[in-house]
Amino acid sequence: MAKDELKSGYKLIGTRPNRPDGLDKVTGRARYGADFSLPGMLHAAVVRSPHAHARIKNIDVSKALALDGVKAVVTRADLPTGLSGEDLNLQDNTLAGDRVLYDGHAVAAVAATSALLAKDAARLIAVEYEILPHVTDVDAAMAPGAPVIREGVADYSVPEGMHPNVARYMAFGHGDLEAGLAAADIVREHTYKTEATHQGYIEPHACVGQMGEDGRGEMWVCTQGHWYIRRMCAAVLGIEAANLRVTPSEIGGGFGGKTTIFIEPLALALSKKAGGRPVKLVMTRSEVLRATGPTASASMDVKLGMKRDGTITAGQVFFRMQGGAFVGMSPIGEALPCAFACYDIPALKHEAVEVIANRPKAAAYRAPGSPMAAFAVESLVDEMCRELGLDPIEVRLKNGAKNGSRSSYGPDYTVIGLQETLEAAKAHPNYKVPLGPNQGRGVASGFWFNHGGETSVSLAVGEDGTATVSIGTPDIGGSRASIGLMVAEFLGIPYENVRVSVVETGALGVNEPTHGSRATFASGKAAVEAARQAVAEMCRRAAADWGIDPDAVEWKDGAAHPAGPNAGKFPPMSIGEIGAKMGSTGGPISGHHEVTAEGVGASFGTHVVDVEVDPETGRTTVLRYLVVQDAGTAIHPAYVEGQYQGGAVQGIGWALNEEYVYGADGRLQNPVFLDYRVPVASDLPMIDTVIVEVPNPGHPYGVRGVGETGITPPLPAIAAAVAGATGARIRSLPLSPPKVLAAIKAAKG
Amino acid sequence: MTKIHVTTTVNGDPAEFLADPRETLLDALRDQLGLTGTKEGCGTGDCGACSVIVDGVLVCSCLMLAAEAEGKTVETIEGMAGEELHPLQRQFIEHAALQCGFCTPGILVAAKALLERNPDPTDTEIRYWLAGNLCRCTGYDKIIRAVQDAAAEMRGAA
Ligand code: FES
Ligand code: FES
Numbered sequence: 008m009a010k011d012e013l014k015s016g017y018k019l020i021g022t023r024p025n026r027p028d029g030l031d032k033v034t035g036r037a038r039y040g041a042d043f044s045l046p047g048m049l050h051a052a053v054v055r056s057p058h059a060h061a062r063i064k065n066i067d068v069s070k071a072l073a074l075d076g077v078k079a080v081v082t083r084a085d086l087p088t089g090l091s092g093e094d095l096n097l098q099d100n101t102l103a104g105d106r107v108l109y110d111g112h113a114v115a116a117v118a119a120t121s122a123l124l125a126k127d128a129a130r131l132i133a134v135e136y137e138i139l140p141h142v143t144d145v146d147a148a149m150a151p152g153a154p155v156i157r158e159g160v161a162d163y164s165v166p167e168g169m170h171p172n173v174a175r176y177m178a179f180g181h182g183d184l185e186a187g188l189a190a191a192d193i194v195r196e197h198t199y200k201t202e203a204t205h206q207g208y209i210e211p212h213a214c215v216g217q218m219g220e221d222g223r224g225e226m227w228v229c230t231q232g233h234w235y236i237r238r239m240c241a242a243v244l245g246i247e248a249a250n251l252r253v254t255p256s257e258i259g260g261g262f263g264g265k266t267t268i269f270i271e272p273l274a275l276a277l278s279k280k281a282g283g284r285p286v287k288l289v290m291t292r293s294e295v296l297r298a299t300g301p302t303a304s305a306s307m308d309v310k311l312g313m314k315r316d317g318t319i320t321a322g323q324v325f326f327r328m329q330g331g332a333f334v335g336m337s338p339i340g341e342a343l344p345c346a347f348a349c350y351d352i353p354a355l356k357h358e359a360v361e362v363i364a365n366r367p368k369a370a371a372y373r374a375p376g377s378p379m380a381a382f383a384v385e386s387l388v389d390e391m392c393r394e395l396g397l398d399p400i401e402v403r404l405k406n407g408a409k410n411g412s413r414s415s416y417g418p419d420y421t422v423i424g425l426q427e428t429l430e431a432a433k434a435h436p437n438y439k440v441p442l443g444p445n446q447g448r449g450v451a452s453g454f455w456f457n458h459g460g461e462t463s464v465s466l467a468v469g470e471d472g473t474a475t476v477s478i479g480t481p482d483i484g485g486s487r488a489s490i491g492l493m494v495a496e497f498l499g500i501p502y503e504n505v506r507v508s509v510v511e512t513g514a515l516g517v518n519e520p521t522h523g524s525r526a527t528f529a530s531g532k533a534a535v536e537a538a539r540q541a542v543a544e545m546c547r548r549a550a551a552d553w554g555i556d557p558d559a560v561e562w563k564d565g566a567a568h569p570a571g572p573n574a575g576k577f578p579p580m581s582i583g584e585i586g587a588k589m590g591s592t593g594g595p596i597s598g599h600h601e602v603t604a605e606g607v608g609a610s611f612g613t614h615v616v617d618v619e620v621d622p623e624t625g626r627t628t629v630l631r632y633l634v635v636q637d638a639g640t641a642i643h644p645a646y647v648e649g650q651y652q653g654g655a656v657q658g659i660g661w662a663l664n665e666e667y668v669y670g671a672d673g674r675l676q677n678p679v680f681l682d683y684r685v686p687v688a689s690d691l692p693m694i695d696t697v698i699v700e701v702p703n704p705g706h707p708y709g710v711r712g713v714g715e716t717g718i719t720p721p722l723p724a725i726a727a728a729v730a731g732a733t734g735a736r737i738r739s740l741p742l743s744p745p746k747v748l749a750a751i752k753a754a755k756g
Numbered sequence: 757m758t759k760i761h762v763t764t765t766v767n768g769d770p771a772e773f774l775a776d777p778r779e780t781l782l783d784a785l786r787d788q789l790g791l792t793g794t795k796e797g798c799g800t801g802d803c804g805a806c807s808v809i810v811d812g813v814l815v816c817s818c819l820m821l822a823a824e825a826e827g828k829t830v831e832t833i834e835g836m837a838g839e840e841l842h843p844l845q846r847q848f849i850e851h852a853a854l855q856c857g858f859c860t861p862g863i864l865v866a867a868k869a870l871l872e873r874n875p876d877p878t879d880t881e882i883r884y885w886l887a888g889n890l891c892r893c894t895g896y897d898k899i900i901r902a903v904q905d906a907a908a909e910m911r912g913a914a
Binding site: 035038041044121123206210211257262289291292483645652656685687691694 | 800858
């Protein structure tokens, strides 16, 4: 457990101890969503629409209910009416109303005494549809004559004359765009497209719900945020949040896709109808792909002006994004501010529209909006660098955001590490490896805001001087370890003496999910503040024992010490001694911290990738891959590297193979992992990482958050590398072999 | 539907259960025997989360019927550690080769099967052997390193 670097002066932060939940997870003991069972439990299955758009004329559940062992069926008629806004969207997505809006839209659910029986019963539910015209492509959905998916979705922001499927419009910018473009030596403009991809967590959504006729219930569920589950289920079912207790299981990946509800209200509604028997509901993989959160698909126009020396004089984007058949799900509000976040450009204009289409309700996916925006903007920057013969890192160093720069979306950056990531990438040996035939190198930078959010943490000192920390952000990738390290560092006790638990909704105030790269930042910050309170109390106890003023006591190395010679001469009183007698010195010692965490530090990264493209097949092989990213401070460097590597590989999948393929019938053509192909081990090289540390002044230990930025640069970096290898610039993802082959042929003329 | 009486050996212990003719080995392990360490990621043989060893052969338990386990010997993640962890399990923890950990049982079982046939695999051999085990979190880098180090340890080279 050697420190990676000693520069910080920390004892524990920056070390790589084993995670506390590691043993359970390598032995199969850890309990995930589908691993819970209760006595008397029923199993449920969901009936889903095979049509992209249809009116529901009738649902006949009689045959299903007649089957022995079937205990309950729910349809939309069982849910309360009168909801509005996002609550109504959630309810509409949980169970369709009078119309189904995408292939896979839930129509009914059934609970029975076994999972096989529930599936049989689901097949017996007869739904009569009147098929309506559909549209799934983002550009087609706003073209004249496109079928109107829902009336009246446009809000006040949408300019006159746009198609009724356009739901929102956004615009902002600064500077004189025309003057900026006029000052450029070259102005280039292109359209870029990205397909929808799925978060692809290996664990399908799963829950066990129980609700009595009094409307009180319990739920065990794999989720990134159990308070969100509680609030959303309560809204959809018309119950009070306090009457639902939600306990998170271990979670088998989320990446944003498990921050919302899909099946959870169904398990509760079925349980209530089945006399309060608990109901387990587990999605199949096809259900996950057809009906849960893919990301948006995007079509993006970018225009840039550049001088011969690489100075970017002006930039303009117009993004079109669809996030399914529900308003508010496309990430235009994130994509636009991310578009030029890595740059300091005097004149910028940003515009975007959100379009609805007959696709599933999109959910957040790792840095929502940022990868698409980066694909568009970073690709064009790269194209112009190649045209002018400029080094892509030098151009980014020249135009890149710096400490104190005004960000492209308004606020001033405080202390940021973009330049440091660029310098580290430039200095890395990967940037100097000579390239062979059919090989190319791509570089791109990426950005994510990071997030604070509602956070509540409590900490209790044990009788033996250990500490238990209760947090509300589920641990998806080692955050128990990172939070344990920070608390142990602060208290001055061994890492092994701190136990961090993820607790249920009744145990803490409201916590936002583990999203926005916030768990180690916000729960960590709150845990340190909770520890600070406990330390203050321990100092008071010591002071009382010594008969001195509490201000004359200081805490170091896990013990209270008299502060300086004037405080008196007392031997240090350790946390163990204080804990052992706390019952007689005033009672239990604990600390709490509740906050909407501020002080978020923006995250930047730069990736360098080398690929080889087979000119015969168009297949791209990633030869080497480098992630450089500013962590602020890497609390547990191994899990920081893991986030960098995992994010990069998801981005590689998005760039090279992953896409939602819809047929002319509006049905998803590839709802299994065989056809929705995420990267496998044999597709990849090792993923090299460099952790840059420019501490965030807004966190006691300098943490920024590391989860999301890593998925952003791979899309443009790989497209740039393929362009380098083939001479063909492809402006739509994925770079599948047939597409690359066709582009190579077209480039050769 | 008439159930089938299945007698088998799981992790060295005799096990008996009544299987629905359509029930997979994966479901029987999880629901009948309470061995929930084996995971379902897809149910179609594409993700490897359900990997177990049946009579010495690595299989996707989601693709095998429970009734086919009659008279066979099944090894799951729950049987991998003795009094001490298997070197693969320990190396996975030490290398941070798991993030969410959902793919981990399947990958450990598959990697153990690899090292039993090939105690000194190259990186490429490990990557191709594990190509049927999806991990969405790690990018595989730390998994490959953990398997390499476990192999070295088991060869006595570490
Ligand atoms: S669950 Fe068996 S291979 Fe995925
Ligand atoms: S660690 Fe999450 S899928 Fe592998």
